[in-house]
Amino acid sequence: MKYKNNFNPSISDEVIFDEILEEKKSIGYYNLPFCSTADYKTYAKTVTQKNIVVIGIGGSTLGTYAIYKFLKHSRDLDKNLLFLETTDPIDIKAKVASIDLSDTLFVVISKSGTTVETIAIFKYINALITCNSTNTVVVTEDGSKLKTFAEKNNIRSFKIPKNVGGRFSVFSAVGLLPLAIVGIDIDKILQGAQKSHDNFFQKKEAYERLLKKARFLVEYKNSFNINVVFSYSSRLEGFNKWYIQLWGESLGKVDSNSVRQGLTPVGIIGPIDQHSFLQLVIEGKRDKTLTVIKVENFDNDLKIPSVTLDGLEEMDYLDNLNFSSLIKNQADATIEAINNLHDIPCDVITIEGINESAIAALMYEFELLTSLCGKFMHVNTYNQPGVESGKVILKNKLNKGDI
Numbered sequence: 001m002k003y004k005n006n007f008n009p010s011i012s013d014e015v016i017f018d019e020i021l022e023e024k025k026s027i028g029y030y031n032l033p034f035c036s037t038a039d040y041k042t043y044a045k046t047v048t049q050k051n052i053v054v055i056g057i058g059g060s061t062l063g064t065y066a067i068y069k070f071l072k073h074s075r076d077l078d079k080n081l082l083f084l085e086t087t088d089p090i091d092i093k094a095k096v097a098s099i100d101l102s103d104t105l106f107v108v109i110s111k112s113g114t115t116v117e118t119i120a121i122f123k124y125i126n127a128l129i130t131c132n133s134t135n136t137v138v139v140t141e142d143g144s145k146l147k148t149f150a151e152k153n154n155i156r157s158f159k160i161p162k163n164v165g166g167r168f169s170v171f172s173a174v175g176l177l178p179l180a181i182v183g184i185d186i187d188k189i190l191q192g193a194q195k196s197h198d199n200f201f202q203k204k205e206a207y208e209r210l211l212k213k214a215r216f217l218v219e220y221k222n223s224f225n226i227n228v229v230f231s232y233s234s235r236l237e238g239f240n241k242w243y244i245q246l247w248g249e250s251l252g253k254v255d256s257n258s259v260r261q262g263l264t265p266v267g268i269i270g271p272i273d274q275h276s277f278l279q280l281v282i283e284g285k286r287d288k289t290l291t292v293i294k295v296e297n298f299d300n301d302l303k304i305p306s307v308t309l310d311g312l313e314e315m316d317y318l319d320n321l322n323f324s325s326l327i328k329n330q331a332d333a334t335i336e337a338i339n340n341l342h343d344i345p346c347d348v349i350t351i352e353g354i355n356e357s358a359i360a361a362l363m364y365e366f367e368l369l370t371s372l373c374g375k376f377m378h379v380n381t382y383n384q385p386g387v388e389s390g391k392v393i394l395k396n397k398l399n400k401g402d403i
């Protein structure tokens with residue numbers, strides 16, 4: 001008997017890795033962890049305002065918000081950071097009313113420089129206070145109209161490299177500049193991202209782990225299409241939002257064989273959503289994978305006091321328990337409940353603590369995972385034609401006064 005086959009569609013890890021190495025020569029985000037932070041830190045030292053308002057949307061704000069939200073309560077920051085991103089008029093009015101505009105620095109961030117939401121809000125601010133070199137700084141791509149505006153008004157601008165996409169730009173000026181201004185140690189941020197970079201590219205533990213995960217997610221994408229990130233810390237609420245853009249916009253594409261691809265991101269907060277979404281996971285359709293993110297050390301010893309409540313004596317087993325221990329036990333109980341079912345793919349990421357390095361390492365790993373899934377799926381991970389078409393329609397409607 002002779003035998004031949006041609007059914008080996010799975011690409012080997014080595015081929016995928018080589019393709020990523022090739023891509024690394026032209027896609028800019030991979031090397032951002034090694035860029036100089038000197039200019040951002042120098043500028044940050046000159047900022048005297050108390051309020052820092054980032055005006056931007058999507059990739060221009062989500063990463064910064066993720067890191068700020070994660071660290072905010074664990075660092076002594078003497079400036080407030082706010083984000084003006086939505087066009088909801090009530091939100092804009094309320095946020096603007098909450099700050100002293102004369103003690104505010106506006107950081108206008110837009111890669112394209114002409115995003116409707118961003119410019120609409122910036123125009124609104126311009127009518128309230130003169131935006132000039134003393135209270136405004138811009139982050140944009142070279143050659144954009146926003147850059148022209150900055151030049152014409154002598155406003156300092158920082159560059160988003162052309163080969164860095166918005167949702168992969170958190171370790172560029174997009175994230176590092178506002179974070180440096182509010183007093184976050186951006187060198188430690190980059191060190192965390194470098195750790196993940198080296199761990200993967202030097203083929204250490206992350207190499208096999210990330211390739212295995214990407215391969216699994218893509219091979220089983222038609223059965224388990226929904227990827228639920230179950231974060232056991234409210235500090236990760238911003239990370240969840242950032243993940244949704246990264247995963248959705250990068251992987252929801254038509255592949256090189258004209259087949260529609262995509263993995264559906266869901267981001268939820270463990271201790272809260274285990275009282276809602278978890279029911280769907282446990283008893284609902286088997287179409288979800290779960291990634292539980294736990295924090296090892298909250299650096300916080302808030303305790304449940306030994307207080308007996310009349311009629312609730314049976315709850316006294318909670319007495320003297322640290323909340324950090326409670327939340328970890330909640331995560332472990334959820335993981336055990338899932339694993340007992342034996343038919344829901346689940347992985348657990350434990351980050352060491354609420355610090356710069358931990359969040360940056362986590363984010364860089366998710367960027368790598370996204371790139372790997374994109375390679376396995378044969379899609380262009382870095383464009384977003386679907387979103388662009390809506391933008392064009394909106395601009396045309398507004399231009400024609402068709403509203």
Ligand SMILES: O=P(O)(O)OC[C@H]1O[C@H](O)[C@H](O)[C@@H](O)[C@@H]1O
Pocket residue numbers: 057058059060109110111112113114115118166167249384387388
């Ligand atoms: O940074 P900007 O050019 O203003 O773009 C902001 C956002 O706009 C669009 O909606 C894109 O889909 C996003 O990928 C991008 O992050």
